[in-house]
Structures are given as C-alpha cells and as structure tokens.
Amino acid sequence: MTGEFWADVIDDYEKLFDTEEGYDTIFYVGENGNVVHAHSVILRIRSQYFRTAFSNKRVDKNNGMFIFSKRNIDLQVFKIILKFIYCGNVKLTDLQGPEILKIIIGSEEFNVQQLINYAKKFLNENKLKFLVSQPIEIFKIIHKNSSLFTKLWDDYLEIICVKPEIIFSSKKFPSIDESLLKDLLKCKAYKIEESKIWENVLKWGISKHPTFDQNINNLNKEQLKILKVTLNDIIPLIEFDYFDSTDVYQKVLPYKKLLSKEMINYLLKKFLDKSNSIRCCHRTRYHKVSPSIMLTPYHCAVFANWVDKESNSHYKIHNNPYKFKLLISKHVDKGMNLFPVFQSALSRAKATLIVARIKDSDKLVGGYNPNGFSRQKSNKFARDSFLFYFGDKDEVKSGRCGYVSQPENAIYYNERLEPAFGNGPDLLCKNDGNWTSKPTSYPSIGIPSNFEILHYEAFQVIKDCEISNV
Incomplete structure (x- = not known):
C-alpha cells in the first residue's frame, strides 16, 4: 500500500516560500534592488540555472549568504517565477499581456522550461485580448526581446495588418521608439489608408519635441527643419504611392519642407502628369x-x-x-x-x-x-x-x-x-x-x-x- 500526500508537501513548500525561514540566499530584484530571500537547496534541485551557478561557485557570498543581483527583472514577476520553482504552481489569469511576456523572459533566464511552455500556451490562447488591451506595451517588449518572440512578432503583425487601429489609434503610439516604429512601418499589408499612417507619423515626430506646439500647422520654419531631421529615416518608409491627389494636396504639400525635392517632384509628376502611368487604384497596403x-x-x-x-x-x-x-x-x-x-x-x-x-x-x-x-x-x-x-x-x-x-x-x-x-x-x-x-x-x-x-x-x-x- 502506497500513500501519496503531494498536496501537503506543496503546502509546506509554499509556507517556506512565504515565511523565508532558514534562508541562505539573497536576491536584489528590480530597479530599486528589492530584497527577496530564498533557499539554495531548493533552487539547486528545481533549476538547472541555479544548480550550475552554485556548483561552479559563480555566486557572490557575504556573511554566509549567497548573493544574486537581478535588477533586470520586475519584483512581481520574479516572485511568480520563484514561487513556481518552490511549489510548481502559478496563476496567470489575473495578469496582463506585458506581465506574461516578462514571466517568459525571466523564466528563460532561469531555464524554467515548464513555466515557459505554460506561459506561452496561455499567451497564445489570449493573444488578441492582450494585444487590444495594451498594444504598445506588448510591442515594446516583443521588439526589445525579438530573439525570444520571433513567431509572436509575426503573429501580432498579422493581426494588426487587418486591425491596424489597434496600434495607430492608441494614445500611447507617440511613446514608441524610432527603432520599433521603423520595423512597424516595414509591414507590407496594413488595412488602413496610407495617409492616416502619415498623419500618425507626423504626430509621433512632433511628440519627440515637447517644447513644440503639438499642432503641426503652428510650427515655424526652424521647427519644421528640426522635425525633418527627426523624421529623416522614417519618411522613406511611407508608401506615398497609396495616396490620392486630395491626400497629397491636403496632407503632404503643406509640409513639403519635410520631404526631399526628389519626393516632391515624384508626387507632382504622379498626380499632375496625365500621361504618367504610375498610379495606384487603392489607398492601403493591404490591397x-x-x-x-x-x-x-x-x-x-x-x-x-x-x-x-x-x-x-x-x-x-x-x-x-x-x-x-x-x-x-x-x-x-x-x-x-x-x-x-x-x-x-x-x-x-x-x-x-x-x-x-x-x-x-x-x-x-x-x-x-x-x-x-x-x-x-x-x-x-x-x-x-x-x-x-x-x-x-x-x-x-x-x-x-x-x-x-x-x-x-x-x-x-x-x-x-x-x-x-x-x-x-x-x-x-x-x-x-x-x-x-x-x-x-x-x-x-x-x-x-x-x-x-x-x-x-x-x-x-x-x-x-x-x-x-x-
């Protein structure tokens, strides 16, 4: 006869995690260096990362305590990962997409494969909900950790191709950095008028200069010159071929100082020369x-x-x-x-x-x-x-x-x-x-x-x- 009482064992480990009784390991976590205590014997048993670290004596020690600095991991995320190492359970239903992504990133660092797989599965099942809720935050994290999220990046780009308003209508769109914006603009199939993308890019550029009037029509010549420098690597990614003559007249020519002479001449030829064949019959990249x-x-x-x-x-x-x-x-x-x-x-x-x-x-x-x-x-x-x-x-x-x-x-x-x-x-x-x-x-x-x-x-x-x- 064999009796199994795993629930009691897990409860005891959870109590040890909560009380930190008898700890011999100290973590300094997050930007503020919050202190978290743990037990090296449990870390060794449950994580190859820690087993290797302790075995190779690569861990700093002070007054008999093992010391780790994990300033790159949020405190909440670190505690979720650490609790999983102790107890083997995790609750993700109350978390948002950015937090799930950070759990995956932290679990990758500690090589906690079970948690990685579970978090990825949960993220995939709730992919659209998370993206709609916090699109800019999610894209920032995925872009920064592109080697971990290659497939997810592709999946999310496929979604915003069809639902581009998720990104371009977000109030936080101006907060994205230039590198992310450039990669977003390389997408070839947005189902949104190209002129609207142009309008958002202009707002993004102005937002990088807080002292400017945020209405582009109120900028003076010197400010437009500065804005042109800001947008120098962004404007070539705008597909002006998808503009119509009204777009060019109302949304481009008033700000022609932002464009090169070659681009202005190209647009004038395209829309004024009736013999010119380089016309586009649709206004979105999707089409x-x-x-x-x-x-x-x-x-x-x-x-x-x-x-x-x-x-x-x-x-x-x-x-x-x-x-x-x-x-x-x-x-x-x-x-x-x-x-x-x-x-x-x-x-x-x-x-x-x-x-x-x-x-x-x-x-x-x-x-x-x-x-x-x-x-x-x-x-x-x-x-x-x-x-x-x-x-x-x-x-x-x-x-x-x-x-x-x-x-x-x-x-x-x-x-x-x-x-x-x-x-x-x-x-x-x-x-x-x-x-x-x-x-x-x-x-x-x-x-x-x-x-x-x-x-x-x-x-x-x-x-x-x-x-x-x-």
Missing part, C-alpha cells in the same frame, strides 16, 4: 493585390512562398515581398472568345500568374510562369513554374502546388495561341472557357481533367526590388 475578385493578400502570401520555394509559414501578409499587378480580370460568358485581350496582356509581362475559378464551385486553379508567354506558337523552358489548386477559395490552407518535373516542356502556346502548361497539356487554358488537365510534365495535384471556368485573372508578379523598374 497591394490590384482589385482582384478572387485573391486576397493571404492567397498572395501563399503564392510568394511557392514562387521562392519556401515553407508555407515563411512569407505572411505583413512581409510578402511580391506585388501582384492585375493585368486582366474577365467574367466568362457563354460563346465568348476569352483570349485576344488575355494573350496580349500576358505577352507584355515576364513572370505571370494565371488564376481561374471553376464554374459552380469555390475551387481555384491556375499556374505560375516565371519567364513570360509568347505571341507565337512555341515551347518555353521554365525551371520554377508550377500549377496550383485550391479546393476552397476561402481556405488558403486547401492550396496545393506542383512544380514542373520536365522544365523543357514547362510552357507553350498551341496553334490557337492558347496558353498551356506542360506536355499533357497539364493545364490548357482554352479559348472557349472549357479548360483541361492531363498531368505529364507536372505532378498530379487534384485538378479536374475537364472543367468550365467562371472567371479568370492574370497578374504580373513583381518582387519589391524590381518595382522601381516596372
């Missing part, structure tokens, strides 16, 4: 996919991973390096000839993506051609081309990709100048809207052998470093 009726930024992140042959989690909407420029978007009517315009559009672009929705379904099908199509019957070599198939257009995880296995037969135009992928053809985009698929040069990924399409679109795929040349 960098030109107004597609089938693709979302989430689809485009998937395509970016496939183009660069990365894992599905490498690119997300906030760091997608590709722009998908819509070349053509057409609804298919019975008896129409699809491709006179389609063929012309494809021949003007190099890397192209063809997407079609299968009639009477939510399925998407198409292919990527990195080398462009021709205006005449021909075969084209393409090592990195692929076909794709989404079983449900609203569920990006349903997407499947198949890379070409016979690159010498990757792309061709038949005698009717219908674009096709592979020798099968693996995907034949027929002029009458009745497409076919016979896997030969590409693997089978579930594309039906015969199907009618409802709508088709074609995109030019442009990497960020190439945009200035397009």
